[in-house]
Amino acid sequence: MRHRLPLVAGAALLLAAAGGFSLLVGGDDTEKTAAGAPMARVAVPELAGVAARGRDLFDGACAVCHGENAAGRAGIAPPLVHVIYEPAHHADGAFLLAIARGVRQHHWSFGDMPAVPDVTQQDVAAIIAYVRALQRANGIY
Incomplete structure (x- = not known):
């Protein structure tokens, strides 16, 4: 279980960064x-x-x-x-x-x-x- 925590935290951080980058470059908002x-x-x-x-x-x-x-x-x-x-x-x-x-x-x-x-x-x-x-x-x- 302890070994999964860094992996889960890393995955969450990566997803948050990807979402932030999507917003930074326009994401779906430019199409709306x-x-x-x-x-x-x-x-x-x-x-x-x-x-x-x-x-x-x-x-x-x-x-x-x-x-x-x-x-x-x-x-x-x-x-x-x-x-x-x-x-x-x-x-x-x-x-x-x-x-x-x-x-x-x-x-x-x-x-x-x-x-x-x-x-x-x-x-x-x-x-x-x-x-x-x-x-x-x-x-x-």
Whole structure:
């Protein structure tokens, strides 16, 4: 009986972690959300300088898919204000490459992201500043 306790505890921990990961990456909730609806609640901080410019650029080039304030759009594209896109997992260079070259589907089931033409590297730097400001305001570091 004593030997089963660590096994049962380990199994329970694994199941809890799997359930938590499922919630973290969307789980079943993304399928229950109306198509195009925001996927995340996003607190928007006061923006100035490069981040404010990035907001305007994001609104013009990215929001049609990734939603207002990078909250995602159910059935269309994921929220960028999400722990998956934290700097330690998706560094700024990943955003640069995604915009320049597009991205194959890998975390979400939205399909591949096409490249976004006519967005300069300076524009991308401003968009990244905006997204990172949103992430910080929402506890994603």
